Amino acid sequence: MLKAFEFCLPTAAKAVPVGPDWIHEIKYDGYRLRVERQGRRVWLFTRNGHDWTSRFPWIVEAALKNREPQFVIDGEAVVLGVDGVSDFNALHSRKCDAEVQLYAFDVVAIGGEDLRPLPLSLRKANLARLLRGRPDGMFVAPFEAAGIGPDLFHAACRMGLEGLVSKRRDRRYSGGRSKDWIKVKNRTHPAMSRVM
Template identity: 75%
Template sequence: MFNRENERVRLLSRNGTDWTKRYPWIAEAALKNRQKRFVIDGEAVVLGVDGVSDFNALHSRKHDHEVQLYAFDVLAVEGDDLRALPLHLRKTKLERLLVQRPDGITVAPFEWGEIGPDLFRAACRMGLEGLVSKHLDRPYRGGRQKHWIKVKNRGHPAMERDL
């Protein structure tokens, strides 16, 4: 959560670990946003020269100063809880929130449609960890849900950590 009134940014992992000091570029980017308070759901990434997330660079801890946030969703803005809104409206609000595109926070690409074999193969060729597919009309729910699907690229280095 970010609250500019007291110049405070908190970057919290899924399990509640505070990573604010570990990823200073994300915190600095949040301070540059025009909104004072907001909550974003996203993923910390290190982008390679090809613009693709470099999983090994992220986990090496050698590039913590380069880690940025890939924003997937917005959960609250200025005290308004947005979680009950359908995904497509939250995506629109996320785009508006990050319209200035401060270095350090990027809106993750969002494709409308189905995850088909061609799209999945293209993601694997790009070296992506996988794809997530969510219903456009669903509210936000934390954790794994039956209303969304994560398809993993089994050839990705991240899969070694799952074993």
């Protein structure tokens, strides 16, 4: 559907950016995933280009129930615990594949139109419209604007979450590593030891 698609990847940083141009999302601990729907067909692709369509049936079902027959969503495949926190061990075990949902944080195409040149704020508005009244299996990543970033990061750490991803609200979707997307990780989260 999208020729030469490349995921936008956040740049690691030690501090959350502040200022009116940034929005902040909780970083869920899962697998990055691109969901493509073309009519009655849905594909799920990983960052490395693997086709995981058969792996996560709930996401596929949610995509097929959407009234829009053509779209590409960027997000994170996650298993949520009863506390609403993503459980990477449950995800990685493959025992919960039927429970995996999509934490959707960007939409890069709708109805055959490439939305990557639009600023993030407009892509977020399009994503909210696309998933409005959505069936279970996909949910829109909530975000907070501007100066709340550092406080949100400390709250996320206290809750045992992985960290934050901060994004420039006025920038296009660019493939590859981007300084318009900044990730700050909770140094005490188990994901840190997996990275090491």
